[in-house]
Amino acid sequence: xxxxxxxxxxxxxxxxxxxxxxxxIDLGITPSAVSQRIKALENRLGAVLVVRSRPVIPxxxxxxxLRYARQIAALSAExxxxxxxxxxxxxxxxxxxxxxxxxxxxxxxxLARWDNVSIEIMRMDESRSLDMLRSGRVSAVVTNxxxxxxxxxxxxxxxxxxxxxxxxxxxxxxxANAGADGFLMAPMMIFDRxxxxxxxxxxxxxxDPAQRKGTMHTVPDSWQFLHAIQAGxxxxxxxxxxxxxxxxxxxxxxxxxxxxxxxxxxWAVDSEILGRLESTLLKVASDGGLNLLT
Numbered sequence: 357x358x359x360x361x362x363x364x365x366x367x368x369x370x371x372x373x374x375x376x377x378x379x380x381i382d383l384g385i386t387p388s389a390v391s392q393r394i395k396a397l398e399n400r401l402g403a404v405l406v407v408r409s410r411p412v413i414p415x416x417x418x419x420x421x422l423r424y425a426r427q428i429a430a431l432s433a434e435x436x437x438x439x440x441x442x443x444x445x446x447x448x449x450x451x452x453x454x455x456x457x458x459x460x461x462x463x464x465x466x467l468a469r470w471d472n473v474s475i476e477i478m479r480m481d482e483s484r485s486l487d488m489l490r491s492g493r494v495s496a497v498v499t500n501x502x503x504x505x506x507x508x509x510x511x512x513x514x515x516x517x518x519x520x521x522x523x524x525x526x527x528x529x530x531x532a533n534a535g536a537d538g539f540l541m542a543p544m545m546i547f548d549r550x551x552x553x554x555x556x557x558x559x560x561x562x563x564d565p566a567q568r569k570g571t572m573h574t575v576p577d578s579w580q581f582l583h584a585i586q587a588g589x590x591x592x593x594x595x596x597x598x599x600x601x602x603x604x605x606x607x608x609x610x611x612x613x614x615x616x617x618x619x620x621x622x623w624a625v626d627s628e629i630l631g632r633l634e635s636t637l638l639k640v641a642s643d644g645g646l647n648l649l650t
Contacts, residue, residue: 359400364425366393367405371422374411397421414491423492423507427625430495447629448476450485450497453547454516455618457578458597459645466636473629481550489621496622496630498637505621513618513637514646518553519599520612522591527606530591536561536612543571545585545592547578553593557614596647615647 369379370390380387398405405418414422430447451460456479467475478494485497486505504510522531522542530542540563544554555565573589575581578598585592586604593614599605620637622630 359397359424360393361428363393363397363400364421364428366390367397367418367421368425368429370394370406370412371414371418376408376412419491423490426492426495427623430623431625431627445472445629446474446476447496447633448478448494449633450478450480450488450494450499452481452485452498452500452618453479453576453578454595455498458516458595459640462640462643462645463636466640470632481548486621489623495627496620496633499619499621500616501621502617502619507624508621509624510619510621511634511638513620513641515615515617517596517647518593518614518616519596519610520557520591520608521585521594521599521605522608523586523588523604524606525588526591527608531608536563536609539563539570539591540568541570543573543590544568545573545575545581545590547581548574548576553614553616554591557593557612560614561612618646 366379366383369382370376373379373382376387376390376394380390383390394406401417401421403417404415405421407413407415430445456477467473476494478488480488480497485494485499486501488494489497489499489505489508498513502510502512526542531538534541539558539561546554558565558568571590573584575584575589581592582594582598582602582605584590585594586602591608594605599607618641620634622634
């Protein structure tokens with residue numbers, strides 16, 4: 357099935373802008389022309405592609421077409437640059453907050469040497485990363501999922517090791533005599549509502565998270581999460597790389613840790629940029645950015 361590239365570009369503009377009116381401004385055409393192009397594309401496919409709300413929401417079929425449209429746009433820009441050596445290529449990558457705060461610095465140092473490539477790093481939870489990849493909003497992600505999304509390839513990077521830590525005062529008050537049972541009474545930190553690491557540790561130790569009686573606090577920033585633990589708000593799971601950079605935290609037990617595997621998933625297309633990005637992340641990970649022993 358052949359698609360009108362102009363129609364695909366219009367679909368991208370509508371979804372990215374959030375409305376037909378705003379897309380018309382971005383494209384330099386009338387809202388009526390935008391509507392006609394989207395309708396023509398929907399007629400071609402025999403399916404509704406967007407819910408005409410504000411903001412516009414792509415349907416299930418629309419998400420599939422969006423991914424294809426973004427791939428075409430990215431490859432066209434890459435090919436155009438290869439031929440003319442003008443303009444900028446662009447790649448959007450989804451990365452979880454803890455990776456950005458720990459092992460990603462050498463990746464930025466490599467990206468700084470790339471010419472004429474605009475990099476958009478999108479911070480996102482691992483649980484949402486594959487949805488963003490499937491929709492085409494990003495062309496690559498760092499994720500904890502080893503199952504390749506449709507139309508994508510996957511490579512293992514390594515693992516982030518998280519350890520149970522707290523402030524010295526909290527260690528004395530809750531864990532000095534109670535051991536692991538202290539987790540049931542001690543205040544607990546979580547990154548956000550999707551963060552289950554602390555609960556997984558309790559289950560790993562044979563404890564029922566539902567039996568906790570302590571308070572729970574949420575701080576959705578990697579470094580502020582760490583500072584909150586330092587301040588004594590609660591115990592939490594912190595990556596090794598962060599622990600090496602701070603003082604004033606107590607590791608509760610060297611065996612109380614969880615390894616979170618990380619994978620690089622990208623569109624399975626012949627893209628020099630995505631290939632370079634994949635090689636960069638694999639090298640940084642193997643050079644010590646991540647734990648490769650698990």
